[in-house]
Amino acid sequence: MTRSVAPPILLQLQSAESLSSQAAVLRDLKNETIGHDQRKESLVRFGLIPILTNLLASRNLGGGHEPKRSLKIRDLPGSKEEADDACLQAIILIGSLAQGGASFLSPILSSNLLPILLSILSSPDCPSAFVLPILRILNSVADRLPLQSQQQWPKDTRLADLLFSTEHIGCLARIIGQDYGTHSRLTSIELAAGLIGKLCTEDSHKASLADCGVLDTLAVKIASFIVAQGFVFPGADGHLEDPSTLGSIPSPAPRGAKIAPILRAVTVIIEHSKWRAEHFLSSPGILTVFPRQKLEFSPSDIKKGPRGSTYLSGSAVPRHLGGTPLEYLLPSVPLSQLKPSASATNFPPLPGQQGTHRRHSHSFPTPLSNLDPPTSEDDENPVVPWLLYLVRAENGMTRLMAARLVTVLFRLGLTKKHRVSMLSYLLIPILLRLLDKDYDVSTDDGVQYGGLISSTKRIKEEAAGVLATLVIDDQELQKHAVDGDAIKRLSQLLKETYNPLHDNTRPMWHAEGEETAEELGTQPAECRLGPPGYSPLHCHIMRFRESILKALAALVPFKDEYRKAVCENGVVPYIIDSLKPCPTDLPAESSSARNTATDGNPTPTLLAACGAARMLTRSVSVLRTSLIDAGVSTPLFVLIRHPDIEVQIAATSVICNLALDFSPMKEAIISAEILPILCEHAHSSNTKLRIESLWALKHVAYNTTNDVKTKIIEGLRAEWIKQVIGQDPTSFLAKRGLDEEMDSSTPSGMSRANSAGERVDLLNPVDDSEGRDEDQKMTDPLPPSKVSLGMFMPDTTRRRKLALHGDLDQTTQARQDDIAVQEQTLDLLRNVVCGPGASEMIDYLFKEIGQDLLLDALADKLRPRSLQLPHRRESPNHRALQVPTEILVAVTFFIIHLAAGLPWHRQLLVSHRDLLRYLMNYFNHSHRDVRTNCVWVVINLTYEDDASDREGCRERALKLRSAGVLDRLASLEHDPDLDVRERTKTALHLVNSLTHS
Template structure:
C-alpha cells in the first residue's frame, strides 16, 4: 500500500468530516514518527503542532460511537479494558503523537509549548469525564516533558515555569488530589498515581508551589497513599484501630495498597514538598492518615509477649527500654551501640561564632538547622518505619525512604538519641551506593523513563542525601568518614570529568531539503521550528552527579580539620576548582542541528555545590596556605563573585569571606584583584543574603588593613548608607504588631492568604488551631470512574483549621527569617566599624569615622542600640501591657566592642565618650546581662577608660573614674566579683583595681 504524502495526510486530518477517517490518519502519522527523529522534525515544519492543538481544543467530552482499542504495539495501552468513544480515541491518538514528539528531545518542547498544547493537556486532565486512558496518556506526556526540560539550555527556562505554573494553579491542583485518591488496583490507575506523584516531584521547585501542594490537600492525600503501604505491610501500630475515631483521624483505617502500587514515587514527592520546612513536615506528620496508622496517643504496654502485625514477636516493655522509645517498630530494627563520645571541637567556622548560623546557606534555600530544636518531643512512628523500609527495600525505594527520614531528622522531628541508629543503619546504606559496581535491583520505580538507568540516578542522588544527613552532625560525619566515604567520593568526582563517548553517527535523512533548513529560520513561527537541541541525558547526569559529590564533600569538611586533611590528600581540590568553571550559553544558531554530548563548564547548581565545598575547605589554615593556593582557588572564585546569577554571587562571596581572613595569604590577592568595589556594590544589593556575605567579607578585609584600604572601603560603601544600616531597629514594633495581629486573628484567615514564599525551617512557635465552620471550603470531591462512589476527599484532606495554621506558619517563618537577616546584616556592619577603628593607625581612623559618619550621630546610634525598647502588646485578647525588649545579644556584643576601641583611643576620644549624655548610662544595665561576652565587654570599656597611657593622662583618668562612679559602676563591679564566668571575674578584679587606684579608695 502506498503511503500518503505528508501534506495530503495533514489535509485529511484537518478537513475530514469522518471521525473514523481522522483517527486512521492520526494513526498513520503516529506510526510515521515513532522512533524517527528526522521525520519528527519534518512533520513539525509541515505544521503538525498547530493541527494537534486544534484537535485537542475541539474535545467536548462526548461522543456517539465506541471504537475498538488499537495499541499499535504500545505496551502502556494494553491494560485498557474499556472501549473509548470516537472523540476520546481521536484525542488519545493526538496525545500519543505529542508524546512521541517529546521523546525526540528538548528541541521539540519549544514548538509544543509555542503551539499552546500544554494548557490543552491540563484541560483534558482536569475534565470530570476524562477517560482513564486519557489520564494516563496525558500524565506520561507531561512526565516526558518534565524529564527533558533539564536537558534544555537556559533560554528555555520559561517553558519549565509554564509547566509548573499550570500544575500548581488553583484550576488544576485539585486534579492531582483526585488522581492520587484513586484506590483501584487496575494497572492504568496505579500507573497514573505513580506518574502524578513523580510529576509533582519533578516540577515542585519553588517555595510557593510547595506551599500550594500542602495547602490544597495534595500533601495530605500523599500521606494517605503512604499510609496504605503501612497498612499493606502490616505496620499499623497495635491499638491504632481503637484510636481511629479520635480527633484528627480518618475514622477508619485506610485501605491496603494494591500489590502493584509503587511506593517510591509517593516518598519522592513527599520529600520534595516537605524539604527545608518544619511547618510542612509537621503538617504531613499530623495528616489524618498518618495520625490514624501511627497514633500519637501512648499505647498501653502489655506485660506479655505479643505477635507483631508484621510477623515478628516483640516485647513492648523490653523494646522501650532497649531503644528508649515507645515505638514497637523499633523492636524489629537492629540494636545499635549507644552514642559515641563526641570528639573535641576542631578549628571553628571562620567569620566568628555567627558562622554556625550560616551552615545551611551552602545550598539554597537556606536551612537554619542550628535553630531547630532537638528536644525529645513526641516523635511519629513513621521515622522508625522509614528506617525499616530503607533497610528492607532496594533501589529507588530504599533511597527515597532514606531521603524522607533524613529530612525529618534534620528538621528536629526525630529524637536526638536516634543519631547512632542513623549512623549505623542509614549511613552505610548510602555509602554503599557510591560503589563503582553498584547496581540497583529492578524494583519498578524508575526515575526518568528512557533517559538513564535507575542505578545511575541513585548514584546521582545518594551523595546529596548523605550530605543532608551529616551536614550538622559531627557524629554522623564520623560514621561516614569511617565508612570510607571520602575515598569513594574522590573516585566518583574523577569519573564525573571523564569524557562521554558518543559512538552514534548522524543518520542520513532522505527528506532533508533546503526548505527544512528554512524552517529553522528565526522568522519561522515558533510552533513550526525546533528549539535548541539541548544536551545528551548522560551529560546532564554527569553534572548532577558532580553536584551531589561536591555537596557531600562540603558537608564532611564542615567541622573537622582532620577530615579536611583527608579530603586534601584524596586529591580532589583540582576537580573542585574545575567545577567552578561556569557553562556559558552559546548562541542558539550555533546549537541548532546537533545535540551536545557534553557541557563545556558547569551549570548553576554545580557551581553552588563547588563553592560550598571550597568554603568548607578554606576553614583549614594549612590547606588554605598550601593545597588551595597551589590549585589556584582565587581566580575562579573572583570570577563567580561577578557572575550573572545572584545565588552564585552569594556562594562565591561566602568563599571570599573565608579567603579574606587575616591569616590567609590570599587577602592581598583579593585587594589586588580590585574586589573591594564589587563587594561594596553587592553590599547595596536588595538581596539580603548577598548583602550579608558582602559586608561580612569587607569586615574581614578591613581587619589589620592599612588605613588607605579602610578609607577606600568606607568611600565605596558610602558613609550615609553605612549609617542607615546600623541605625535600623531589628525589633521594629510594626513587625511585632503585625505578627501579634496575625496570631490573634488566626480564625479569620482563609485559603487565599499569601504564604510561605520565603519559608524557612525554624518554626518554633506553632499557632493554635481555629474552629470556624468550613463554609468557604473548596469543592475537592472527585469523580471516580473506576470504583463505586466513596466518601468525599475532604475526609482525608486537612480541615480548614490545619490549612489556616499552615498558611500562617509560613508567614510567621518569613517574618522571623527577615528579622534574623536584619540582625545579621546589622551585626556585621557594626563589626566592620569596629575593625575600622582598631589596629595600627586606630586613632586616625577614629577621627575619620567621626568625620564621615558624624560624631554625634554615631554615638547616638550606639546609645540607642543599648537601650531596651518599649514593647506594647496589641493582641485583642489581652489588655494593653507595657513591656520592654532588649536588643539581641549579637547587636549588644558588636556595639560594646566598638565602645572598647573608642575607649582605647586618644585621651580626647575617651573624653568624647565619657561626656555623651546617654551612652555609658545605657550601658550600665548590661553589666548583669545574661550573655558572658556582653558582661566582659562592659568591663573592658571600664578598663580602657581608666587605664593611664602616661603620667600626663592621670588627671583625665581620675575624672573619667569619677564620672563612672557617679553612674554606679562600682556597684556593678562589686556584683560581678563572684560571677560564674572566670574571665568575668578576672576582668572585674582589673577594673576594680584601676577604679580604686584613681579614686583613692
C-alpha cells in the same frame, strides 16, 4: 530559496470532513512519527503543533483557551465517541513529539498545548482514557526540561507553575486520591506522584501542595502500603471513630504498586519545613494506621479523688515511654560513645568573637528549620522506625527514597535522639554501598525517569546527596562515614566524573534545500525547534558531580584531619575545575568527546563546588598549600561576577575565608579589584548577598592599611552606612507584637510572641486531639467504609497551622537577615577603627558619617524599648522589647575600639547625653560577651596612656562613677565567667585608683 511543500498528510488533516476521518489521519500521523525524529521535526516546522493546539482547544473543557485557527472538532460531523477518539490520537501524537528530545520542548512550551492539556485533565468530565496519556506527556516534558540548557538557573518552572496553580493543582489530589483498582489507575497515581518529585522545587509550590490536600492524599497512599505490609498497629480499629482518622483502614496497595514515587513526592514537599513535615505525620492516613498511643501508668500511680475522680500521683511515670511495636523489627545498635564537643576547626575567630554564634557549616543553602535539634525523647512518629525497616528490607529506589525521607525527618528534629547511633550503624553503610561500582539494580524503573538513564545511575547520583544531608553538622555521623572510607570513595567518584564522555548520537540529517536560518527565524515559535541540549548521560554526570561535592563538603567542616584527607586523595584540582562555569553557547556537535574541565559546569554544580571550597578554606594548612597550588582564587574572581545571584553569593562566601588576615590571598583580593564588586554587592536587594559581601569586606578591613579601609568606606558610601546603622533593630518585633495583641480572634491554642519576637507553643499538629472544635472534625458524611476525596482536604485548623507556621518561618528569616546586615556593618566599622592608624580612621569616620550622628546611632541601639499595647484589663500596657544580642555585641565592640582612641575620642563618649546611661543597663546581660564588653569599655575609658592623660582619665572615671558603674562592676565580681571576673577586677582597680587619688 523556495519553501518546501507541506507533507500531504497535514493537508489531509486540515481538510478532514468528519471526526472519524480526522481520527484516522491522526492515527496514521502517530504511526508515522513514533521513533522517527526527522519526520517529527519536519511536521513541527510545517505547523503540526498549532494544528493540534487548535484541535484540542476546540474541546474546551473549561480551559478557556480559544483556538487560533478554524480547525475545530465540534464543527465536524460525528459522535462524541469519535470526537474523544480524535482527541486521544492527538494527545498520543503530542506525547510522541515530547519524547523527541529537548529540542522539541521549545515549540511545545511556546504553544498553548500544556495549558490546554491541563485544562482537560482538570475538567470534571475528563474521559478516563485521557488521564494516562496526558500524565505521560507531562512526565516526558519534566524529564527533558533539565536537558534544555545547563546554564538555566533557577530551573525552568513554567510547567510547575501551571501544574501547581490554583486552577490545576486539584487534579493531582483527585488522581492520587483514587483507589489503585486497575493497572491504569495504578500507573496514573505513580505518574502524578512522579510529577511532584520532578517539578516541585519552589517553596510556594510545596506549601500549595500541603494546603490543598495533596500531601494528605500521599499520606493515605503510604498508609495503604503499611496496610499491605501488615504493620497496622494492634487496636487501630478502635480509633477509627476519632475525628483525626480516615474512619476506615485504607485498602492495601496491590503487589505491583511502587512506593518509591510516593515517598519521593512526600519528601520534596516536606523538606526544609518542619511544619509541613508535622502536617504529614499528623495526617488522617498516618493516624489511621499508626494511632497515637496513650501513656499507660501503674495502678499504684492512679489515685482516686474524694468524689470518684482519678488523678496521677506526683511520682507517676508512664510505661513504655516512646516505644512502638515497630522497634522490635530493628536491630539494637551501640549507643553513641562520641561526646559532644565544640567545633574542632583550627579556623581562628575574629578578635572578641570567640563566644558568639557564627555561620553554620552548611556548604549549600539550608533553611533555618533544618538546624533545629531533635525534640524530646518520646516525640517521634512510628513512621520513622517503619522507614528504617524499609531501608533494611527493600532495595533499589525504594530503599533510597525511604533513606531520604527518614533523613529529612531527622534533619527537621522529628526523631529520637538515639536515632543518631542507628543512622550511623544502619543507614550510612547502606548509602555507601549504593555508591559502589558493582552496585546494580536488577529492574529498571522506566516509569519514574522516562528511560533516559538507568535506575542504577540515578540511585548513585542521589545516594551521595542523601549522605550529604544526613551528616551535615553532626560529628558522630561524619566520623562513621569517614571510618567507612566515604572520603576515599567520593574522591574517586569525583575524579571519574571527569572521564571523557563520548556521545554516540548523531545530529539529525537534513535534506538540502530546506529553509535557511533566516527563513526559519520568520516562523512562529511553535514551529521552530529549540537547541539540541545536552544528553541525559551528561546531565546525570553533572548531577552526580554536584552530589559528590555536597557530600565532601558535608563531611569536613569540623575536622582538619578530614580536610587533609580530601587533599591527600588528590581531588582539590577537580574541585577547582568544578568552579568553572559552562560556556554560554551549547556545543555544536554532540558526537565529540566531552566532559573535560573546559566544558565547565552548570549552576547547581558551581554552587556545590563553592561549598566544598569554602569547607576546605577553613584549614589554614590546606589554604596555604593545596588551594593556592590549585589556583582557587582565579575561578572565584570570575564567579563573583556571574550573572546568577546565587553563584555570586556562594563565591563571596568562599572569598570571605580567603580574605582572613592569615590568608596569603588577602592581597590578591585587594589587588584584583574585588573590593569595588563587594561594595556594589553590599547594596544588592538580595539580603544574602549583602550579608556575605559585608562579611568579606569586614575580613579585608581587619589589620589592613588605612588606604584600603578608606577605599571600602568610599565604596559603600557614607549615606548608605548612615541608613543601615540608623535602623531600629526592634522595629520589626514591635510591629509584629502589636499585630498579635490586636488580633483578638487568635485561637486559645496559640500563644503570644516571646521576648525574642518568636511565637511559641503554636498549636502543635501532633498534640492530642481531645477537646477539638467542631471545625476540626471531618465533615464528610459518608459511612466509615468509604473514603472520599473531600476527606483529604486538611481541616480548617490544620490549614491554619500550616499558614501560620509558614508565615512564622518567613518573618523569622526576614528578622534575622535584617539584624545580620546591621551586625556585619557594625563589625566592619569596628575593624576599620582598630589596628595601626586606628585614631586616623576614627577621625575619618567622624568626618564622613558625622560625629554626632554616629554616636547617636550607637546610643539608640542601646536604648531600652517597650511596646505600647492596647488597653486591656488582664495585661499591662507596655511590654519590654529586647535588643537582639547580636546587635548589642557588635555595638559594644565598636564602642570598645572608639574608647581605645585618642583622649578626645574618649571624652566624646563620656560626654554624650545617653551613651553611658544606656550602657549601664547591660552589665548584667545574660550573654557573656555583652558583659565582658561593657567592662572593657570601662577599662579603655579609664586606662592611662601617659602622664598627660591622667587628669582626663580621672574626669572620665568620676563620670562613670556618678553613672553607677561601681555598683554594676560589683555585681560582676562573682560572675560565672572567668574572663568577666578578671576584667572586672581590672576595671574596679582603675576606677577606684583614679577617683580616690
